[in-house]
Amino acid sequence: MNIQDYFSLVLNDYTLRTITLGTAILGAVTGMLGSFAVLRKQSLLGDAISHAALPGIAIAFLLTGVKDSYVLLLGALISGLIGTFWIRSIITKTHLKSDTALGLILSVFFGFGMLLLTFIQKQPNANQAGLDKYLFGQAATLVESDVILLSCVTGICLLVMLLFWKEFKILLFDEDFTKTIGFNTKTIDILITSFIVLAIVLGLQTVGVVLMSAMLLAPAAAARQWTNSLSTMVILAAVFGAFSGVFGTAISASQNNLATGPVIVIVASIFVLISFIFSPYRGLLFRQIRFIKNRRDLKLHKTLAFMYHIAENHENISHPHTVKILNNFHGYTRGTLQKLVDKNYVSLDGQMWSLTEEGFKTAANLYSQQSKKDE
Amino acid sequence: MNSAQLEIQIIASLVAIACAIPGTFLVLRKMAMISDAISHSILPGIVIGFFITQDLNSPFLILLAAITGIITVILVEHIQKTGLVKEDTAIGLVFPALFSIGVILIAKNANDIHLDVDAVLLGELAFAPFDRLIISGIDIGPKSMWIIGSILTITIGLLIAFFKELKVSTFDVGLSASLGFSPAIMHYSLMTISSITTVGAFDAVGAILVVALMIAPAATAYLLTTDLKKMLGLAIFFGVFSAISGYWIAHWLDASIAGSITTMLGLIFLMVYLFAPNKGIIAVFYREKQQRTEVSLLTFLLHLKNHNEESERHVNHLNEHINWQKVRSRSVLDLALKNNMITIKNNIVSLTKKGDDFTTQAIDYIITNENAQIEDMKEDFFLFRG
Numbered sequence: 001m002n003i004q005d006y007f008s009l010v011l012n013d014y015t016l017r018t019i020t021l022g023t024a025i026l027g028a029v030t031g032m033l034g035s036f037a038v039l040r041k042q043s044l045l046g047d048a049i050s051h052a053a054l055p056g057i058a059i060a061f062l063l064t065g066v067k068d069s070y071v072l073l074l075g076a077l078i079s080g081l082i083g084t085f086w087i088r089s090i091i092t093k094t095h096l097k098s099d100t101a102l103g104l105i106l107s108v109f110f111g112f113g114m115l116l117l118t119f120i121q122k123q124p125n126a127n128q129a130g131l132d133k134y135l136f137g138q139a140a141t142l143v144e145s146d147v148i149l150l151s152c153v154t155g156i157c158l159l160v161m162l163l164f165w166k167e168f169k170i171l172l173f174d175e176d177f178t179k180t181i182g183f184n185t186k187t188i189d190i191l192i193t194s195f196i197v198l199a200i201v202l203g204l205q206t207v208g209v210v211l212m213s214a215m216l217l218a219p220a221a222a223a224r225q226w227t228n229s230l231s232t233m234v235i236l237a238a239v240f241g242a243f244s245g246v247f248g249t250a251i252s253a254s255q256n257n258l259a260t261g262p263v264i265v266i267v268a269s270i271f272v273l274i275s276f277i278f279s280p281y282r283g284l285l286f287r288q289i290r291f292i293k294n295r296r297d298l299k300l301h302k303t304l305a306f307m308y309h310i311a312e313n314h315e316n317i318s319h320p321h322t323v324k325i326l327n328n329f330h331g332y333t334r335g336t337l338q339k340l341v342d343k344n345y346v347s348l349d350g351q352m353w354s355l356t357e358e359g360f361k362t363a364a365n366l367y368s369q370q371s372k373k374d375e
Numbered sequence: 376m377n378s379a380q381l382e383i384q385i386i387a388s389l390v391a392i393a394c395a396i397p398g399t400f401l402v403l404r405k406m407a408m409i410s411d412a413i414s415h416s417i418l419p420g421i422v423i424g425f426f427i428t429q430d431l432n433s434p435f436l437i438l439l440a441a442i443t444g445i446i447t448v449i450l451v452e453h454i455q456k457t458g459l460v461k462e463d464t465a466i467g468l469v470f471p472a473l474f475s476i477g478v479i480l481i482a483k484n485a486n487d488i489h490l491d492v493d494a495v496l497l498g499e500l501a502f503a504p505f506d507r508l509i510i511s512g513i514d515i516g517p518k519s520m521w522i523i524g525s526i527l528t529i530t531i532g533l534l535i536a537f538f539k540e541l542k543v544s545t546f547d548v549g550l551s552a553s554l555g556f557s558p559a560i561m562h563y564s565l566m567t568i569s570s571i572t573t574v575g576a577f578d579a580v581g582a583i584l585v586v587a588l589m590i591a592p593a594a595t596a597y598l599l600t601t602d603l604k605k606m607l608g609l610a611i612f613f614g615v616f617s618a619i620s621g622y623w624i625a626h627w628l629d630a631s632i633a634g635s636i637t638t639m640l641g642l643i644f645l646m647v648y649l650f651a652p653n654k655g656i657i658a659v660f661y662r663e664k665q666q667r668t669e670v671s672l673l674t675f676l677l678h679l680k681n682h683n684e685e686s687e688r689h690v691n692h693l694n695e696h697i698n699w700q701k702v703r704s705r706s707v708l709d710l711a712l713k714n715n716m717i718t719i720k721n722n723i724v725s726l727t728k729k730g731d732d733f734t735t736q737a738i739d740y741i742i743t744n745e746n747a748q749i750e751d752m753k754e755d756f757f758l759f760r761g
Contacts, residue, residue: 111637214471
């Protein structure tokens with residue numbers, strides 16, 4: 001199956017449609033909430049939470065003995081929240097730094113989860129197979145009810161976000177100010193964090209514990225490059241996330257042996273890479289171009305200033321000089337001279353150059369900042 | 376206990392020591408999450424190395440994977456340097472991408488290679504003794520024991536040789552640069568050691584659990600001491616203790632050894648986190664409560680000193696005047712009485728000589744706010760606690 005087949009199949013085939021819709025919605029909601037995580041400098045929290053959710057899944061299975069995805073996700077949610085608040089308390093109550101707290105909770109919860117999973121596997125219960133799909137995720141196991149659940153959560157997220165938009169925004173950019181004007185920062189904080197945990201837990205089934213953090217970060221980091229406005233960033237992140245989901249599913253469906261989760265992550269990373277390079281204001285490419293252009297302008301100015309100092313000594317400013325005397329000057333190249341001619345600052349006659357009236361004036365005002373025109 | 380069990384415990388302990396040493400410095404340098412990133416992103420290195428060597432224990436594979444780890448660090452630093460995203464976002468972007476490449480590489484070649492992601496991520500210590508190193512026909516022990524043993528030897532050698540350089544560059548980058556020890560060289564050497572250790576340990580305990588062995592013992596030790604040598608020693612002790620106790624728990628539960636070692640690490644951390652003498656949660660709560668009571672007492676005494684009229688000093692009035700709840704005012708009143716600061720006659724509270732002196736001193740301190748006076752105050756407050 002190639003990619004074209006895939007797109008024609010999406011509309012007809014139940015499984016493909018469900019999976020595509022599921023990954024798209026997941027990408028959108030994680031992108032949206034990820035924007036908050038990225039801006040709050042909590043990027044790695046997602047990684048920690050997704051790992052911390054594992055023991056919850058195992059314990060939920062041990063207690064209930066059923067493999068119902070709602071029950072398991074509830075377990076994951078609870079253990080993810082416990083992990084998050086433990087991280088908080090480590091950071092605020094002890095002198096351990098956030099990176100240590102994150103790494104500690106992440107690895108310890110994950111290890112505990114693995115202990116429980118291997119313990120479950122040894123149990124005489126035929127029902128346990130497939131729990132390890134939460135490690136790497138299997139988009140193929142998405143069914144319609146999962147997609148409905150995802151849409152509901154996305155709807156609630158949107159609603160809450162719209163309701164508390166100004167609270168979220170103000171908390172994001174100035175926490176102390178928020179406190180002084182009387183908002184309860186703790187409640188808002190818990191609200192945002194809980195929604196991030198919720199989004200991560202929902203993604204576990206699709207992309208798995210290990211790669212979930214990228215789903216949260218990559219669309220938001222890509223969106224950040226294109227805008228300085230929060231609302232635009234959230235929308236863009238949702239779009240990038242959704243597209244990563246769709247493209248990732250398309251590519252993995254069109255090839256054999258390709259797990260969906262990693263492909264989605266790669267697609268999202270490509271979005272990030274493109275944004276890093278090509279975004280007009282912050283992107284590396286345009287930044288480099290601006291840099292080169294500025295340097296060239298500076299060289300041009302230096303040549304002009306050098307000419308000015310020579311011409312200054314003559315009564316007639318347009319007195320011709322040979323090009324040779326410019327050779328010792330490092331700002332000079334054939335190109336810069338030509339550019340000056342093009343701008344009508346210099347007139348060239350064979351091997352001789354002379355400053356024009358306009359060029360002389362510009363050069364005189366070059367460093368006095370009287371001419372407003374910036375070259 | 377048979378020889379295989381003994382070997383497993385030796386390997387686990389060696390891994391724990393080898394991880395605890397770089398882990399301590401990572402925690403102190405606030406770079407703990409880098410170890411998480413390295414442990415994930417070595418996957419493509421391992422896979423490509425495996426294509427070439429067909430042997431998970433070959434030194435070439437370890438080298439290649441370690442280079443991938445260093446590439447991760449450099450990539451993260453470069454992304455960070457562009458200023459487009461924050462450092463933690465850079466980490467979070469790089470390692471999932473590299474890890475995904477590794478997973479895809481494995482999946483695309485699933486038929487050709489005997490390597491699966493679970494094995495790399497989770498490891499299986501129980502199988503370690505079966506892969507033996509045989510030199511000219513003589514069996515000299517499990518391969519992974521030799522690998523991790525040599526990594527540990529190198530780590531310890533470097534640690535002893537460059538201990539003061541590491542110490543200085545960890546705590547004061549500027550000083551270390553001005554003394555002529557390049558912080559950059561220290562940084563990259565530490566990263567290299569961490570990468571090599573991670574790779575060397577992954578097939579015994581798995582990539583993610585290496586992170587636990589690096590961070591958890593160091594974090595636990597950091598709650599107990601602020602001395603670098605003691606911290607290293609404690610971290611090694613916690614690592615080895617959880618390695619051995621974890622092994623027996625796994626044996627008893629018939630579950631993953633790596634998982635139970637990590638669980639032990641977590642439990643030890645939880646214990647220390649709750650009960651550490653100065654920095655534990657309970658100690659912190661107790662101290663905060665003490666300080667709150669002390670401040671209340673001081674407020675109360677100042678109030679008494681400021682008011683001579685009897686109506687202001689009536690027990691019931693105090694209750695509402697300072698706006699405390701009943702229990703709190705009662706405990707403050709009791710505390711003051713116990714220390715002979717006040718006397719109560721007909722429900723009228725008045726300061727004693729001792730209370731009066733103390734309050735004057737406190738006012739002096741608050742007004743002048745000189746450091747020299749703090750020491751006396753501390754002792755006074757200490758009396759109250761008894």
